[in-house]
Amino acid sequence: MINIESLDWTKQDGLIPAVVQDADTLRVLMLGYMSKESLTQTLQCGEAVFYSRSRAQLWRKGATSGNVLKLVSLTADCDNDTLLLLARPAGPTCHLDRASCFPDAPANFLAELAQLIETRATTPLAGSYTQKLFESGIRRIAQKVGEEGVEVALAGVVQDEDALLGEAADLSYHLLVLLRARGLGLRDLLACLEARH
Numbered sequence: 388m389i390n391i392e393s394l395d396w397t398k399q400d401g402l403i404p405a406v407v408q409d410a411d412t413l414r415v416l417m418l419g420y421m422s423k424e425s426l427t428q429t430l431q432c433g434e435a436v437f438y439s440r441s442r443a444q445l446w447r448k449g450a451t452s453g454n455v456l457k458l459v460s461l462t463a464d465c466d467n468d469t470l471l472l473l474a475r476p477a478g479p480t481c482h483l484d485r486a487s488c489f490p491d492a493p494a495n496f497l498a499e500l501a502q503l504i505e506t507r508a509t510t511p512l513a514g515s516y517t518q519k520l521f522e523s524g525i526r527r528i529a530q531k532v533g534e535e536g537v538e539v540a541l542a543g544v545v546q547d548e549d550a551l552l553g554e555a556a557d558l559s560y561h562l563l564v565l566l567r568a569r570g571l572g573l574r575d576l577l578a579c580l581e582a583r584h
Contacts, residue, residue: 389426389430389461389462389463391423391426391442392425392464392530393463393467394426394467394468394470395466395467395468396423398468399420399468401422401423401551402421402422402438403420403421403422403426403468403469403470404418404419404420404469404470405418405420405421405435405437405469405470405471406418406469406470406471406472407419407435407456407470407473407474407480407579408473408474409474409475409476409486409487410459410460410472410473410474410475411475411495411498411501411502411573411574412494412498412499412502413494413495413572414486414487414492414493414494414495414500415485415487415489416456416474416476416481416487416488416489417439417480417487417488417489418482418488419435419437419448420437420438420440421436421437421438421470422438422445423564425437425438425445426433426470428445428447429450429458429461429472430458430461432447433457433458434455434456434457434458435446435447435448435456435458435472435474436448436501448480449477449478450544452478453477453478453583454456454476454477454478454480455476455477455478455480456472456474456476456477456480457473457474457475457476457477458472458473458474459473459475460472460473460580461473463483474520474529478514484583487580490557497525497559497563497573498561498573500560500563501567501572501573504517504563504564504567505518505567505572507521507572508521508567508568517564520564520568521568525565525568525569528561528564528565528568529565531561531564531565532558532561532562532565535554535556535557535558535561535562537553538555538557538558539551539555539557541554542554543557558562
């Protein structure tokens with residue numbers, strides 16, 4: 388994944404800043420620092436381990452809270468002195484119980500919606516429209532995608548931009564529900580689009 392020895396450990400007293408992003412939404416979650424030892428442990432255990440400058444010791448993110456950061460990928464910048472860690476958080480990243488230490492950091496809302504749909508599929512919420520769709524079965528969900536597709540086409544021809552956007556949003560939502568009902572998700576769709584590019 389990364390050659391530890393090729394990194395420039397000399398600029399910040401043996402530490403390298405590590406920017407952490409959510410692998411699915413690309414929201415910036417936090418900034419931490421890594422030493423050679425913490426980076427080695429991260430690669431070995433598959434969860435983010437940082438070096439705490441204030442405590443002068445290694446710190447496995449989520450060791451006490453359970454809100455670990457599961458490593459997806461790790462890359463170095465062009466100067467080999469900063470890391471970008473893509474991770475899947477198992478709960479809030481921030482010690483203030485927020486998703487991100489940067490509360491106003493932009494995110495991919497479509498990816499956040501896909502995560503919410505995944506949550507509804509695995510953890511039902513009574514009264515949720517998404518939950519009702521899952522309970523209605525794949526045929527009904529597919530029917531809704533068809534209906535919304537026709538409404539998008541009609542709005543594109545005879546309605547204004549707001550109506551078109553509203554129908555496109557409905558179609559996008561129902562498509563994500565259908566993908567999840569079939570065991571697929573936004574990542575699979577994006578991978579398909581990327582492969583076709």
